Amino acid sequence: MTPYSNLEIQKYWDNFSERWAKYRKRRSYYWNSISKYCNYFIHPNSSILEVGCGHGDLLNTIKGKDKTGIDFSAKMIEAGRGRFPHIEFHQMAAEDITLQKQYDVIILSNIIGVLPDVQSVFVQLSKVSHDKTRVIVTYYNRMWEPFIRLAEFMGIKRKSPKQNWLSCSDIQNLLYLSGFESYKESRNMFLPYYVPLLSTFLNRFVSRLPLFNRMGLSQFIFARPIPETMATHQLSQKYSTSIIIPARNESGNIEDAIRRIPQFGKSIEIIYVEGNSTDDTWETIQAVQKKYAHSHNIKIMQQEGKGKGDAVRKGFEAASGDILMILDADLTVPPEDLSKFYNAIAMGKGEFINGVRLVYPMEKNAMRPLNTVGNHFFSKFFTYILERPIKDTLCGTKVMLKSDYEKLAANRKFFGEFDPFGDFDLLFGAYKLNLKIIDLPIRYRERKYGDTNISRFRHGVILLRMSMFATYKIKFW
Ligand SMILES: Nc1nc2c(ncn2[C@@H]2O[C@H](COP(=O)(O)OP(=O)(O)O)[C@@H](O)[C@H]2O)c(=O)[nH]1
Ligand SMILES: [Mg+2]
Structure with missing residues (x-):
């Protein structure tokens, strides 16, 4: 009545x-x-x-x-x-x-x-x-x-x-x-x-x-x-996962990644995307695929384009899992932590899970001081732009559902192909798709092998330019 x-x-x-x-x-x-x-x-x-x-x-x-x-x-x-x-x-x-x-x-x-x-x-x-x-x-x-x-x-x-x-x-x-x-x-x-x-x-x-x-x-x-709470066995049966590993000059890290990725979810597919290496990364990837063929589902490919962003996009296209994850080949994000990302997205805690390096103290040489200052600046800036607490934008690991990624990719022309690293492209895309973005803190490690592929000053300028562009596309349209 x-x-x-x-x-x-x-x-x-x-x-x-x-x-x-x-x-x-x-x-x-x-x-x-x-x-x-x-x-x-x-x-x-x-x-x-x-x-x-x-x-x-x-x-x-x-x-x-x-x-x-x-x-x-x-x-x-x-x-x-x-x-x-x-x-x-x-x-x-x-x-x-x-x-x-x-x-x-x-x-x-x-x-x-x-x-x-x-x-x-x-x-x-x-x-x-x-x-x-x-x-x-x-x-x-x-x-x-x-x-x-x-x-x-x-x-x-x-x-x-x-x-x-x-x-x-x-x-x-x-x-x-x-x-x-x-x-x-x-x-x-x-x-x-x-x-x-x-x-x-x-x-x-x-x-x-x-x-x-x-x-x-x-x-x-x-x-x-509010997502329903789920029993552990339901959780582990819910989704299959594709882990994309972009690799350039990472020969010494390739096998460790396989050894350290834990078991979670329905099944795991690992996709290496090599590109532009001057060492024997590609040969190592081929050897590792053979060596672990009996126990692991490993796909391998080489990119035609340049940059991590391009490699990740290629890997995402080829992925068959319900969930897409990025794992940097340098293993600065511990592969063991990927199961936390799985749980967060499978339980529905968030729809875009953003790895964060700036919560726990870091290993001494994991991030250079200027990068740390830059990262804190971007963290404040993105919290403002995306209207959610975003503590870190450039952590290698980001996780979302393939079905959401397909929508993001279809809408990519909105922001344009502006991002060589792929991090901002995914974060902005997730915001535009109206997904719930959440942070997941990880302990950031030092590289054991090889050198960073990122040059601070040149890339810092690219990042600033991308941020300005995004501010316009997200805030002041
Ligand atoms: N396939 C591919 N991978 C790349 C390229 N540039 C960087 N990567 C990978 O992307 C990840 C992040 O790069 P990294 O050099 O560690 O950057 P940093 O973490 O910002 O210092 C690493 O796994 C690199 O091997 C590239 O041009 N092609
Ligand atoms: Mg790195």
């Missing part, structure tokens, strides 16, 4: 329906900016559900293959069907969702402020979610409450029904209580009206700068269903 307060609100929206289209149109700059931001993270093939869709204006401007909207106001739904015939509409209370489908993306845009019981709505979302569903909650930033009240008082803004004014952590907590974890949040927008140049400057630039980005009016919270 719909609670009494709900009926009152329903009446309010029914009455409002007639003026809704006009009102949305007048405020289209503000509303479109919300669709635009959500669209950045939505794949065009996704199925979308909007809860509290009104006439469906947001759904109409959002990417997606099939779109469904529910709203408890019959008048809103009726008008929506007339305006947007390509959207599937249902008159339905958010507290009692009876749809039979699971959606890739569920959006609640500026509705939680007027729901009498937000938690009971969030609980409903489980019915229409699968493991990889993304929930996007948009809402006013609570810091703006006095200004919005003032705007309503002065008649600049439409008077809305009494708002809940939930803070970001209130919303995250309500999501958590309902079975969802929020893994990323962001804010933007200082001027919700279009004033040529000024709006662009304030909204696209200033509101996205550090510190200012806490104050934006529009707030976005990204959440996903």
